[in-house]
Amino acid sequence: QSALTQPASVSGSPGQxxxxxxxxxxxxxxxxxxxSWYQQHPGKVPKLxxxxxxxxxxxxxxxFSGSKSGNTASLTISGLQAEDEAxxxxxxxxxxxxLVFGGGTKLTVL
Amino acid sequence: xxxxxxxxxxxxxxGASVKxxxxxxxxxxxxxxxxxxxxxxxxxxxxxxxxxxNGGITNYGQTVQGRVTMTRDTSTSTVYMELSSxxxxxxxVYYCARAYGGYGNPLDYWxxxxxxxxxx
Numbered sequence: 001q002s003a004l005t006q007p008a009s010v011s012g013s014p015g016q017x018x019x020x021x022x023x024x025x026x027x028x029x030x031x032x033x034x035x036s037w038y039q040q041h042p043g044k045v046p047k048l049x050x051x052x053x054x055x056x057x058x059x060x061x062x063x064f065s066g067s068k069s070g071n072t073a074s075l076t077i078s079g080l081q082a083e084d085e086a087x088x089x090x091x092x093x094x095x096x097x098x099l100v101f102g103g104g105t106k107l108t109v110l
Numbered sequence: 111x112x113x114x115x116x117x118x119x120x121x122x123x124x125g126a127s128v129k130x131x132x133x134x135x136x137x138x139x140x141x142x143x144x145x146x147x148x149x150x151x152x153x154x155x156x157x158x159x160x161x162x163x164n165g166g167i168t169n170y171g172q173t174v175q176g177r178v179t180m181t182r183d184t185s186t187s188t189v190y191m192e193l194s195s196x197x198x199x200x201x202x203v204y205y206c207a208r209a210y211g212g213y214g215n216p217l218d219y220w221x222x223x224x225x226x227x228x229x230x
Binding site: 003032034036038040045046047048051052057087089091093096097098099100101102103104 | 160217218220
């Protein structure tokens with residue numbers, strides 16, 4: 001049950017944009033529009049940021065956006081702010097009614 | 111308001127079992143599936159499995175298949191996750207998280223987490 005592939009770390013300066021990729025297969029990311037993204041600050045509970053590839057829950061700033069192309073989903077954060085520094089995880093529905101997470105990406109705001 | 115309140119921290123010896131609880135409130139319990147996700151110290155999120163409180167149907171992840179059992183009590187709006195034959199690698203924070211009506215839907219509310227430490 002291999003995890004989705006994310007870069008271990010990304011960084012950016014305040015005001016800049018960054019993109020985090022999440023690569024899977026046709027059995028998960030590429031086959032379904034059930035990709036979500038979660039933000040986790042140290043010692044805190046994960047928070048849903050994006051669902052169904054590109055939808056934002058109420059209360060999530062529109063600086064956060066999601067997309068997908070083939071087997072790779074992406075999370076873009078524009079206008080980077082200090083409070084965006086956190087770990088980010090993608091997840092996807094995988095065939096046979098299972099869920100899979102990415103390995104996580106540590107975002108550093110310089 | 112929606113709340114998922116998990117049971118307290120546990121310390122277990124290798125080979126033992128642990129049973130965690132997750133009590134839901136503030137919504138219709140049977141309308142939302144419940145996932146269990148764990149996070150080892152300094153590591154990422156790992157999906158363990160899911161239970162549909164409406165009927166009790168479960169599906170488990172490969173890494174814990176055969177050792178995990180998820181159940182629910184609709185009278186108390188509580189789900190349980192029991193993990194047996196514990197080993198040191200099972201040391202982690204365990205989260206319950208709900209998802210509306212389907213296996214692919216997002217996990218929109220999470221419990222506070224329960225730390226399970228496996229040590230001799």
